Amino acid sequence: MGDDPAKYHALFDQMAQGAFFQSADGTLTDVNPAALEMFGLTRDEFLGRTSMNPDWRVIAEDGSDLPPERHPSMAALGSGRPVRDFIAGVFNPRKRCICWFNLNALPMFRPGDSSPHQVFVTMHDISSHKxxxxxxxxxxxxxxxxxxxxxxxxxxxxxxxxxxxxxxxxxxxxxxxxxxxxxxxxxxxxxxxxxxxxxxxxxxxxxxxxxxxxxxxxxxxxxxxxxxxxxxxxxxxxxxxxxxxxxxxxxxxxxxxxxxxxxxxxxxxxxxxxxxxxxxxxxxxxxxxxxxxxxxxxxxxxxTGELKEANELLEQRVNQRTADLQAAIRERESFSYSVSHDLRAPLRHISSYSSILIEEYGPALPYEARTYLDRMRGAANQMGALIDHLLELSKVARAVISPEPIDLSAAAAGILQMLQETEPHRMVYQEIQPGLTTQGDVHLVNQLLGNLLGNAWKYTLKTPFPRIAVGKTTAAGEEVFFVTDNGAGFDMSYQSKLFKPFERLHGSEFDGVGIGLATSHQIVERHGGRIWGEGTVGRGATFYFTLGGRCEHEVTAAGDVAR
Known part of the structure; x- marks a missing residue:
């Protein structure tokens, strides 16, 4: 366990992933809080159990009962080889339902031994994806x-x-x-x-x-x-x-x-x-x-039999729609599984192995080596955040739109207040036009405003007298909403890249992964609207958007509010 058991347990207990140890005789010897939450058990109920315990109810991905010897931990102990990305369902007595997990089992050996003395298992909940x-x-x-x-x-x-x-x-x-x-x-x-x-x-x-x-x-x-x-x-x-x-x-x-x-x-x-x-x-x-x-x-x-040709055409359309639906589902399945398995699996391994290295060999490692391990874990965390943003983008595409009246002025004020509370030392002049209303899905429109205002807040960080405004104007005879700032701005020659995932127009001086505007574009399109941006380097940016209908409050041009 390393020379510092307290440090090991602190790291083990704080892992977002579920994790537990099982000894060579099959006895469960240690578990972290995340795993207990996933299993729906207390620590006393979990420790001391074996895979043979009749209280376990484990099923395979096809729905059949999974014998104890096929549990990932037991398979790794028996073979001495890791078991990776194993999908299984486990009955959670608190939730009274089957929860689905992706499990990885890593056998551990003492020096000179040919058989593992225990296995380390990590797990994460994939119930929602399934x-x-x-x-x-x-x-x-x-x-x-x-x-x-x-x-x-x-x-x-x-x-x-x-x-x-x-x-x-x-x-x-x-x-x-x-x-x-x-x-x-x-x-x-x-x-x-x-x-x-x-x-x-x-x-x-x-x-x-x-x-x-x-x-x-x-x-x-x-x-x-x-x-x-x-x-x-x-x-x-x-x-x-x-x-x-x-x-x-x-x-x-x-x-x-x-x-x-x-x-x-x-x-x-x-x-x-x-x-x-x-x-x-x-x-x-x-x-x-x-x-x-x-x-x-x-x-x-x-x-009449004369309608046979029309019926065949109807069948053809049903079959084509079925094929289109299957293709779309396969594409989304591939994306979801890539995110939840192909991308997350190496991150889990990086995090787990770097943690083990620090715990087992930390005192013996040079300072630079520990620094490299810390950087490695930081990079894994950054990649994890990117995956979360990708999943959020995917959720927008699947979300059910439930239109209802929305007070955009109130929503923008709430978001800016939250941003101000997170950085109370910043003095940002805020101007929100009153009476801005529209029809849309409340959750998605709030997410849209959060992305645009969050960007404005972020890119005015280095501006001496930062200013952010929200209002409405007219463009090509159409009433549109806008969010404007006097921050870093952007080069209009790169305008075509604004709403593409991972396309960032600024370097590392500003945080971000390049997903926010892509998500905003997706939300606006789901509402049947349009979004575009205009900016000047060093003089700020303005993002305009519609939500598929007329704005409901008559006002003057953007220049009266934004500039």
């Missing part, structure tokens, strides 16, 4: 199913997919007729029909007033979660043949401002969350669209 990939694959299967199966089977397939993604045991899809205020029981998942719902009359119609709590989303028009069914005051009893419900999540499908259907899942082992709402909403909308397309196709086929 969930995104699973959703994409489920959508592909559903679209493929639409081409070869009747509508009823398609509905069941959709419910089976959303059940699997949410870990639920119940799934149902009902149609709603706003004119009559009635709900038609349309489809149930396979497991619901087999295990939970033995009702004889499955073609029954309900009025909303007669329906149970699962119809609350019809009344509110919003997703409804009940994680403890028994405490709901307005719950009703279950009809004969229906198994009791413990938890339920129901989301409405809306078209043209009206609810047309609902999709519900139930009896998940743990509480439903907003992540589940996102997943179920996605499949509810997709199921409706595919079902509508399927019904249209069936009507066309029923009319």
């Amino acid at each position: 969930r995104i990939n699973d959703i994409h694959l489920s959508r592909i299967r559903l679209i493929q199913c639409a081409g070869v199966h009747p509508l009823d089977e398609l509905m069941v397939q959709a419910l089976d997919e959303v059940e699997k993604l949410t870990g639920s045991a119940i799934g149902f899809y009902h149609l709603f007729d706003a004119a009559t205020g009635s709900v038609a029981l349309k489809a149930w998942s396979t497991s619901t029909l087999e295990r939970f719902c033995g009702i004889d009359d499955r073609d029954q119609h309900y009025s909303v007033e007669q329906a149970g709590v699962w119809a609350d989303c019809l009344r509110s028009g919003k997703a409804t979660i009940y994680n403890d069914y028994n405490i709901i005051p307005h719950r009703k009893g279950f009809p004969p043949g229906h198994t009791p419900v413990r938890r339920i999540l129901v989301v409405p499908v809306q078209r043209n401002g009206e609810v047309v259907a609902i999709l519900g899942v139930g009896n998940k082992p743990s509480d439903y969350t907003e992540t589940d709402v996102h997943t179920v909403t996605l499949f509810a909308d997709l199921t409706w669209d595919v079902a509508q397309q399927k019904q249209m196709q069936d009507r066309l086929l029923a009319k």
Whole structure:
């Protein structure tokens, strides 16, 4: 462990990665807090266990149970060789769900020994990445199913997919007729029909007033979660043949401002969350669209054989869209896995091995050698920050846009206040035009303003009397917002590189990785708008943007505010 156990434990405990040691006999001997959080265990519950402990529930990437001898730590101990980038799911008793990890196991040897005396394992949580990939694959299967199966089977397939993604045991899809205020029981998942719902009359119609709590989303028009069914005051009893419900999540499908259907899942082992709402909403909308397309196709086929050519064209378009979706998903999968595996793996190794070198041989190393190791770890941290920014850029491309009114003036004031609080010694003159409003996704627009104002704050660092302004002007007859400063500026001959990832127009005198403006460009494009920049070296820069519609506050030209 080195000559300074206290220093070793401090470093070990502060690692952002989960890490633990396992001895040659399979006993878990040490663990850091990050790993305990990932496993959902206390230190006392973890230490002393072996891979043979029956409380472990570990599954392979294909969903099959993973035998103890195939656990990465045991495989490394048995073979004496490292096990790298092993994907496995482990049941977390606190979260009551399977969490997915990427694990690396490094066997450790004493001098002269041919067999390892222990193994050092590092791990990081990839549950969110795996969930995104699973959703994409489920959508592909559903679209493929639409081409070869009747509508009823398609509905069941959709419910089976959303059940699997949410870990639920119940799934149902009902149609709603706003004119009559009635709900038609349309489809149930396979497991619901087999295990939970033995009702004889499955073609029954309900009025909303007669329906149970699962119809609350019809009344509110919003997703409804009940994680403890028994405490709901307005719950009703279950009809004969229906198994009791413990938890339920129901989301409405809306078209043209009206609810047309609902999709519900139930009896998940743990509480439903907003992540589940996102997943179920996605499949509810997709199921409706595919079902509508399927019904249209069936009507066309029923009319006359002369429509065969039109049907073949429709099939061709569905297949082409499926191929396009698969290609896009493969590209995003490749990017996500490159970031989370190919890029992060060498960083983990650099950080782990440099830490081991410092701990094991630190006192014996010259000062310059320790300095080089510190620089190595600093470079790894910088690369980690770059990866985080790349993932943020990827998230913007996948984010669901939820437009709502936004007070840009208030948002800009809040961001500048936060920047001022981080550097209270700086005196920056700030001017924000009042009454700037627009429509857009609140989270993404705040991120856009944060990037632009953060750049303005950063590039006025060396300006004697720094000044930042936010306002609105008119360009080519179109009203646009702007963020301007009197900082370092940029050479307009490099304007074409402004919004490309990694293209930085300044050297190391200013921090950054060259992702912020690329992310801003992506956000503006997702809103159907435009963004561009103008600047002069040493005299500042101005960035203009629109968000797909007119600005809502009449003002004068930019010169009245910005200059």
